[in-house]
Amino acid sequence: MKKGNKISPPAWGIALFKSYCRNELADSILGDMQERFHKEAIKRGATRAKFNFILSIFSFINRHTLRGRSGRKTKSNSTAMFRNYLLITFRNLKKRPVFSFINIFGLALGLASCMIIYFYVQHELGTDQFHSKADRVYKVSGIFESGNSRRTTMRTPPALAPHIKGRISGIERVTRMRYADEHIFGVGDHVFSMDQGFYADSVFLDVFDFELQMGNPQTALRDPNSIVINEATAIMLFGNENPMGKFIRFNNEKDLEVTGVFKEFPGNTHFKFDYLMSFNTFVVPEGYLADLTSWGWTGFHTYILLSPNVNTAEIEADINDIFKANYARSSVKVTNPLINLRDLYLGSGDYGNLGHNILIGDWKTLYVLCVIAALVLLIAGFNFMNLSTAISIKRAKEIGMRKVMGAVKGKIRQQFLTESIILALTSFLCAMAIFALLSGFISNQLQVPLPDQATDLLPHLPLFIAITILIGFLAGIYPSVFLSSFKPIAALKMKVQGSNSRFSLKQILTATQFIISVSLISASFIVVDQIDHMVNHPLGFERNNVLKMNISQNDMSEHYRVLKDRFLAHTEITHVTRASHTFEGGAGGGPAWLQGASQDDSHQLSYYQTGYDFAELTGLQMQEGRYFSKDFSNDWEEGMILNESAVAYMGLEQPIGQRIRFNDRDRVVIGVVNDFNYRSLHTPIAPMAIVMPFGTPERLLIKVQSGSAISEVIAKLEQDWNTIVQDAPFDLAFMEDDIQRMYEKETQLSGLVSVFASLAVILAILGLYGLVSFSVQARLKEVGIRKVHGASTSFLLVLLSKRFLILVLVANLIAWPLVFLSTSQWLEGFHYRIGLNLNHFLLPFLILTGLTIITLSHQVLKTALANPVDVLRNE
């Protein structure tokens, strides 16, 4: 190898060496190494030289060469420069307060909304994760398939738990539970109505980690008539007294002994309960066909605890075998999927028959929210980038001066990255303030639980700060690269111009922001529309002006007649009747046998028990036959009405007169009612029967004449109630509210989407405002010259705003198909859904265009109306 050949040591090696070696030594050592490399290359060849070069890079690592705190001679000047960067950053912020505000506040809004979404998602994901055995706890569910019909149920028959207990190896514990209906609890003279509770056995407290602050978890739920309550209930019932061993009068029937008080639950859970009663307190309600040995009554929750490391598929098969062996209808294919406790809350959205007081989340909502959070952050980040770049043109002189003073590209890049990260961190502080201000309001409005104490926030801070720094860094890359490339002389002469190409990065970013904004507005319109559609869908019954009163069975049987007469005496009240259920999702359920069918061949029907006036009061439409009538004395005992779905389900060609055994009685179908939605509109209408009360219904329906003053009517009702029934709470609600409650999740989603969509629009408009003012200011002179040459104001207005309006148009064209695709998919999840129409797309377009014009007009008008002399004078 000859000397002079262009052979050089590997650049990466040099970089590696520089990365660890102190600056004051690096040069001389590298020089030595390079000299040696050359000599060696000549003597022994390049490969050998390279090899030795790289070896020596590593051999040089020692305390003399490594960078450290104890500087050998001089202090590094990077701290000094850093201080300078800080100073300049704050001077610049002060110099341009409007843009600093837009920049910081915009990002802060974005960050705050992400924090809110983060906590919501965290809350949902954390559901039931606190149970220490959560990975081994499973819920037994059921899927019943026959022909085209498929019924999913989260609840199982009461006989299942005793049958699998001890018979399947690998199952350690089995617990079953049932929700408690709304009951009246009395202590002394005080009565309370509580509906959030369960019947559960003592194994329950072993499987789940609901700890007791008082009482023994082993025995608390062992004996009949025991009740364990939470602290709030204890205080409500007993004040400050020790509740242990005290008695609570249950439904005026029997006394329950308080055997335990819960600690506050360590996290949220899919059970919603204030109290648990021992399972053997449960009495099958009067008139139910089934008892606790039934295999057809899917009204109980069954949870199992598996031994570690068992095959769940085998257990599932074993349970299924037992189920099939006992379940009567062989024509139905039954499977019993096991749902792990950890997946239960978010993964069971498709299941029906949840029963009361079971909360099920929706991963789709979480997904939508995460996407929204990312989009909002993206918009805020783009603003940040665009504005920094735009401002930078004003800072060309500073950059030029820095370069003249010896700053290299890398240093300038470093400066702008530092600046960007500092701004992002400032935004984060503002975001914390915004979060603190808004969290109360938002958690109330949207029913989103948010941490309200600083200590709850603390563990999440490192993550937020890391994300903030990352955003600052990413947003700073483009401005820093762009700015550091200025030529010093041109920069000092202020000849630097932003790129003039038609598709500059700035424009692409702005267009993307608009695409996101339009999409979010469009999507929120569609979501709100769909929710409205569901809540206001013609449900097949009249729900306006209907009041619903909850009455205990005792009071109902004792006072029904008197109450009804009293209420009807008021002229505003047209109808009063009673019913077992009132369209809020629940219904009774039981098997029905057509006349002559074998024991195995039953059909599962939901049912309502209603009084005579029910159809008239709620406006149910008869398709065939008639509703119950006092003229037919047999109706009470044997009358039965089916809905359309039930007729189709049982395959009846001549439904009227059909004899059916149902609820332990031989009944005759006297009428067919049009289908009405008694459950959420997510699901189609299930087969249902209506019968006259065989038990005692606990609900009174009161129809008020439309146009009457509701509050006065309610006052009169309460007065009547208090004179007739002295010792029970007056519990009245609007049926409308009940129905809306079924759509809580959706209403929450539509609220969130609307809020964040508006936020995205605000951010995009803020960014636009900043951008417009810069681009217009850059063209001040051009406008001045045009004016001197006689351009009209209207021409100038068009000239200045054309580009931005085109941008909005293009953004819309791109956004529409995106919105169309994503929302159609979302709508698939609803049985009753709206069709997409032009309004969903045109309206957002008009809104955005309008906002753009308003934003533009301020700056553009100012520029177009400016006196050209002022603009051109300083040339």
Add this chain to the structure above:
Amino acid sequence: MRSTIGEFEEIVLLVVAAQHDQAYGLSVTEAIEEQLKRTVKLSSVHTSLYRLEEKGLVQSHIGDTSTERGGRKKRHFIITPAGKEALIKAQEDRDQLWKQVPKTVIDLGKA
């Protein structure tokens, strides 16, 4: 200040003194390799030089460069008075010990 120096340090210091104004990392390394036929790592010599500098036995300053070095400057080392003292002391110590070695054991003249 520690006045004692190790064997390798002594050699490095000697070479620095020998090359007078022209000593730098690589030149010292090459001198040791060529004259003493010892393989020695560039990094060991550098480390040794820095340690000597810490002890105040040598002083360094930035010097000239060459094309082979890719324009990087040399760090020249010169011996300080303390360094000279240390070398002299080391030599005297040795001489004293040598004198005590009987001619019958090692005869320098015949070796």
